Amino acid sequence: MSLIEINNLKVHYPIRGGFWNRIVDNVKAVDGVTFNIEEGETYGLVGESGSGKSTTAKAIIGLEKATSGTVTYKGKNVIEAENRRRLNYNHDVQMIFQDSLSSLNPRKRIEDIIAEPLRNFEHLSKDAEKLRVLQLLDIVGLDPDALYKYPHQFSGGQRQRIGVARAVATHPRLIIADEPVSALDLSVQAQVLNFMKKIQREFGISYLFISHDLGVVRHMCKNIAIMNRGRIVEMGSREDIYSHPMHIYTKRLLAAIPETNVTHREEHRQNRLKIERVYQEQHQKYYDKENMAFPLTKVSLTHSVALPPDEARQYRQKMNDEGATI
Numbered sequence: 001m002s003l004i005e006i007n008n009l010k011v012h013y014p015i016r017g018g019f020w021n022r023i024v025d026n027v028k029a030v031d032g033v034t035f036n037i038e039e040g041e042t043y044g045l046v047g048e049s050g051s052g053k054s055t056t057a058k059a060i061i062g063l064e065k066a067t068s069g070t071v072t073y074k075g076k077n078v079i080e081a082e083n084r085r086r087l088n089y090n091h092d093v094q095m096i097f098q099d100s101l102s103s104l105n106p107r108k109r110i111e112d113i114i115a116e117p118l119r120n121f122e123h124l125s126k127d128a129e130k131l132r133v134l135q136l137l138d139i140v141g142l143d144p145d146a147l148y149k150y151p152h153q154f155s156g157g158q159r160q161r162i163g164v165a166r167a168v169a170t171h172p173r174l175i176i177a178d179e180p181v182s183a184l185d186l187s188v189q190a191q192v193l194n195f196m197k198k199i200q201r202e203f204g205i206s207y208l209f210i211s212h213d214l215g216v217v218r219h220m221c222k223n224i225a226i227m228n229r230g231r232i233v234e235m236g237s238r239e240d241i242y243s244h245p246m247h248i249y250t251k252r253l254l255a256a257i258p259e260t261n262v263t264h265r266e267e268h269r270q271n272r273l274k275i276e277r278v279y280q281e282q283h284q285k286y287y288d289k290e291n292m293a294f295p296l297t298k299v300s301l302t303h304s305v306a307l308p309p310d311e312a313r314q315y316r317q318k319m320n321d322e323g324a325t326i
């Protein structure tokens with residue numbers, strides 16, 4: 001059984017208009033998202049700005065109301081607040097927010113910020129609490145004198161590490177990390193990612209790792225879903241996504257990863273131009289009349305792609321002919 005199962009999750013925001021301020025349409029921020037996260041794994045959710053990643057995260061953790069769908073944890077649907085309370089879900093699932101400055105209370109000292117989840121869920125003595133906070137600071141590589149400082153007195157990278165320390169304080173089973181390193185420069189990114197991996201090894205935590213950057217996700221995630229306009233357009237193992245991408249949107253995201261190897265730069269540039277040409281010519285056929293991606297078609301045991309209907313039919317035919325049972 002997976003640690004958590006997200007099934008056909010939808011979050012639609014009403015758009016109101018006209019004289020009566022009636023609902024005239026919906027923004028389909030998340031429109032039928034399905035994936036599972038296994039115990040101890042890092043699952044990647046990738047897409048451009050506005051594709052619905054943060055809304056998916058907030059709906060999973062219960063900060064945003066889902067329009068429909070289920071999130072199953074320990075056999076119960078935790079979309080319902082009552083189940084979240086009964087299963088101690090708010091303890092077991094923590095979040096690292098996209099924007100570290102606005103997610104840390106500017107008027108609180110770091111000691112109180114990191115101790116907050118401990119105070120909510122574990123009732124430690126003052127001394128035991130301080131010890132735990134100091135241990136957490138040590139794990140994320142910050143000095144003990146950080147205890148008495150305020151969020152604005154840290155750099156972006158240090159603040160993000162404080163966010164990591166707070167998220168792991170109560171030893172959760174899943175951390176939803178929403179663009180945890182996007183605001184940081186490359187060297188600091190590597191530091192924070194290494195901390196996250198180290199903590200995962202030590203505590204056996206699972207991550208839902210959200211990013212717009214396929215370059216970062218590659219080093220973190222075993223399984224990846226690519227999101228576009230509220231839907232998943234492709235999902236599979238790291239190998240499926242990086243070595244055998246099939247959806248034009250995934251190919252375009254991959255081509256956009258900067259090439260660091262100077263000798264391959266020209267080749268990479270040519271490839272990017274080629275993909276961009278194919279995208280301009282063909283991307284229409286990958287979307288339906290409402291400009292949304294098609295349902296996913298399974299192309300292997302691990303790999304699913306939102307193929308256009310004619311290609312999906314061909315695939316199913318091929319699978320039938322080969323007698324494949326996927």
Ligand SMILES: Nc1ncnc2c1ncn2[C@@H]1O[C@H](COP(=O)(O)OP(=O)(O)OP(=O)(O)O)[C@@H](O)[C@H]1O
Pocket residue numbers: 013027028029047048049050051052053054055056098212
């Ligand atoms: N409260 C809201 N009301 C109406 N529309 C919203 C609301 N929150 C988000 N949206 C819309 O939902 C879509 C998805 O937003 P979301 O923040 O989930 O994207 P994202 O993938 O996290 O983007 P980014 O990479 O920029 O963080 C966007 O089009 C956004 O404008």
Ligand SMILES: [Mg+2]
Pocket residue numbers: 053054055098178
């Ligand atoms: Mg976001």
